[in-house]
Amino acid sequence: MASEKHDGQNQDTVQTMPPVRRFRETAEGFRWEDVPLKEYKPVGTHFQDITRQVLFGEDESLPTQLRYFEIGEGGHSTFERHQHVHAVLILRGRGRALVGETLHDLAPFDLVHVPPMTWHQFRADDNAPLGFLCLVACDRDRPQRPTDDEAAALRALPGVKDFIRL
Numbered sequence: 001m002a003s004e005k006h007d008g009q010n011q012d013t014v015q016t017m018p019p020v021r022r023f024r025e026t027a028e029g030f031r032w033e034d035v036p037l038k039e040y041k042p043v044g045t046h047f048q049d050i051t052r053q054v055l056f057g058e059d060e061s062l063p064t065q066l067r068y069f070e071i072g073e074g075g076h077s078t079f080e081r082h083q084h085v086h087a088v089l090i091l092r093g094r095g096r097a098l099v100g101e102t103l104h105d106l107a108p109f110d111l112v113h114v115p116p117m118t119w120h121q122f123r124a125d126d127n128a129p130l131g132f133l134c135l136v137a138c139d140r141d142r143p144q145r146p147t148d149d150e151a152a153a154l155r156a157l158p159g160v161k162d163f164i165r166l
């Protein structure tokens with residue numbers, strides 16, 4: 001059995017990949033064969049109703065992770081920023097994302113790019129989940145959350161005040 005690492009961000013079990021893992025759409029959401037369904041983050045109260053599946057993990061020749069996140073109806077990811085970049089492909093449902101100072105409606109197959117040190121948050125609509133692939137580097141910095149002053153400045157932006165969940 002592969003061992004778990006406990007070094008913060010990259011805690012996912014690395015297993016030898018079969019050539020194909022089959023996809024299933026279940027009543028609880030999108031699943032891939034033998035891919036464990038995990039909590040979005042191990043601890044915290046600044047997010048709501050998200051699951052995480054690591055589809056591709058660490059491979060020395062491809063040092064990235066491809067994760068599938070699914071946010072339940074009305075749920076949201078952490079409001080954060082960091083040096084590392086996210087490449088996101090929406091696969092399921094409806095929602096919105098704040099990237100920098102702009103809100104965007106999201107639907108399946110939309111692509112979202114989160115540049116370095118850019119505030120971002122994803123929210124599912126109240127009547128639909130939001131499922132998306134997110135590509136990140138294995139070697140990545142820890143997310144930052146806004147200070148009180150930064151949060152106040154963000155809340156002054158049109159439309160953002162009612163969107164962000166801290």
Ligand code: MN
Nearest residue numbers: 080086120143
């Ligand atoms: Mn992020």
